[in-house]
Amino acid sequence: MLFHTWTFVLFFIIVYGAYLPLRHTRLKVPWLLVASYVFYGWWNPLYLLLIATATVVNYFAVVLMDRTHWRRLWLAVGIGSSLSLLGFFKYGGFVADNLNALFGGLGLACKASVPNVILPVGISFFTFQAMSYTIDYYRGNVEKEPSLIRFATFVALFPQLVAGPIERAKNLLPQLRAPSRITRQDITDGLSLFIVGLFKKVALADYLALYVDRIYDSPGQFSGPALMLATFAFGWQIYFDFSGYTDMARGVARMMGYRLMLNFNNPYAATGLGDFWQRWHISLSTWFKDYVYIPLGGNRRGKFSTYRNMFLTMVISGLWHGAAWTFVIWGALHALGRFLTRELEGTSFYRRHVPKIAKQLLVFAFVTFAWIFFRASSLSDAGLIVSRIFTGAWTDPRFPLVALLLIGAVWAYQFLCESRARQVLKLAPVRVGVVVLMALYLALCAPSGAEAFIYFQF
């Protein structure tokens, strides 16, 4: 079920309508769980088995940690089972394909069978969320959740179930335990977040997708300018798509009285790669920092090990996004960019004399270049796109001017948000006007079909 469909509107009206009277009763959490499972099962009811497995295993891993002395064993069981689910459904095919290529290269007759499974929607999100609880409990950062129903609701809470933000037990479980309180501001803020997210997704991301998909589906048929503009458009598409989803998720949760963490904060206004990752998919960045980078040693053992740990974290993060070598390269590129900007930021010349806008444009250009590997269907496609962008002949890219205008408007808005002139955005007529225009644009120009969110595939 997608947020920007009438099915979701109907679903939410029913769920919210029942939630309001139930929120002061013991049925609040069970009702949320039922709603969340209906939401997730809408894609395929069989997927519910996966989420139920991840829930039950992590819940009982913590129960057993609490009751026995084999804490490490149960931690390993919790993490191992989550990673096994992820490994089989997400990486099974990738591993088998690479093994077969290796066997073929070595002239061996053996062949690994490729699992014929469809990647369940949002599996990377709910497994990470469930796993974080187990690790946090092991570290003593959260208390044991006594109720399986409440824990299951924490793992499956529908607004953030399929594409995050990846919530921590420390933030969400106390909210599920506490008596529900919905203020007028929760509702107005929730609505505000939802309409902005809806606009980003439907008016911007889905629009840009029309151009991007056409070019990236057969890059060999297009020349450098079209490929360059498609890459530029994809940078904005994925941002609008994912941050739009997050805004809607936070908006829906907020209307129900829950506060999900901020996941995006003007990432294309970042002045360095480190800054970028503090603004882009913040819930995942902090997850990897807490559960991968710091356990590897973080930045405590000198420059070499810091960069090694960053590199490993980024490559794993790349693989988290997709089971393909293109994602590994994307992660490695970001690690490289992180090293470079970190070193540059260490020099006083860069800090003092390079204008902020130049740093922002540099970061934007680098991130956009890296998106080529993220979006391309294969390594050979990515190579072709890079070579044509830098060496190809000029032909008319036929990029819609209207799309360019929309991107320009949003970019200007984004820079405005970070400048002193942002006071103008606090004026009531400006904000009301922006909301009215967004709503009318959506009503008039929204594409007839509902495109899925890009991050659902991860």
Added chain:
Amino acid sequence: MADERHSHSRQGDGGGEDRAVVAYASHEVRLSGRQWLAAGALILGALALLPVLWKRVEPFRPGEDYRIPYALTNDYWFFRRYSRSAAGQGKTLVVGDSVIWGQYVNKDQTLPHCLDRVSGRTEFTNMGADGMHPAALDGLIRYYGRPISDGKVVLHCNPLWMSSERHDLQIKKEFRFNHPRLVPQFFPPIPCYRESCSGRLAVVMERTVPFLAWAGHLRVAYFDQMDIPAWTLEHPYANPIAAVAAGLPSPAEDHAGEPASWRERGIREQDLPWVDLETSFQWRSFRRLVGTLRARGNRVFVLVGPFNEHLLEEPSLQRYHELKEGIARGLDDLGVPHYVPDALPSEYCADASHPLAEGYELLAKQLAECDSFVRFLGEDGGG
């Protein structure tokens, strides 16, 4: 990612502290309750007013022998506007599919035109639209045809839509049929219609909210049936506002199909299976349509066929006669005046159901001599 040097003051939204740190995080446009009320009022006002104002801006003057431009066949908002205009003139509306529209003839050779000629007055308005099978016609009138309430309606029943399970929308295999946005979206279920739940709800919303139907009108009339973003992809440097300023498609741009008889086209005789009238979805829809019209005070006359019987092989012809008689009996039971013409001469038929110009001429004369039709035209009330 993953740099411990940076603080995480931006992260949490818990307790609302992020608002202080990041005033307008990630494109936020926060409105207070009052501002939402103002925005809601403005949005609702615009949604209600824009389609109404548009009618004043968009020139539309249907002249004599007007028929819905072919390009606007799927523009149901336009149908509503056209039906309001036609009903306002107190004319008799001839409603049906491309047989009424006049697939193989010019606009001055259609059945409504011929009826005008034989009756010597400008009484009949062409409300035919291509591919409008009974289930779609029922939806068209139910959701977009309210302006024609209380008027006289000549309703065409084309037996072609009952000639096979596929035409009758009874097969289970999915296929693209005409006007899916007009058929029942949920009940009764149509086995070959597999639209998603969201898609069906979107159709229901379009029927309910005039603004959405109007947005559909803009897409169909000015943007090659595409949504505006998709259209800009095909016309990357064009100005969408200039496209709208170009005006509505005109029926003069429609070219009639080749005026040749079915034999000249090389169509062979066929063994059409025909469906059982008792279980026919299209027949049920047609009866529902008649009921809707009569409930709205319309006086209804039904023209059944004509179907090109020369094209049918013997067993099929026999089944067709049974079907035709069944339809007539059904209409009798409903108390609806009707006319079931004999088959037109073979050379007057362009295909299975479309007459050529001479066929329409003959049909109009037959109708003009039909007592029940004459009585229907002379009636001032009843149904």
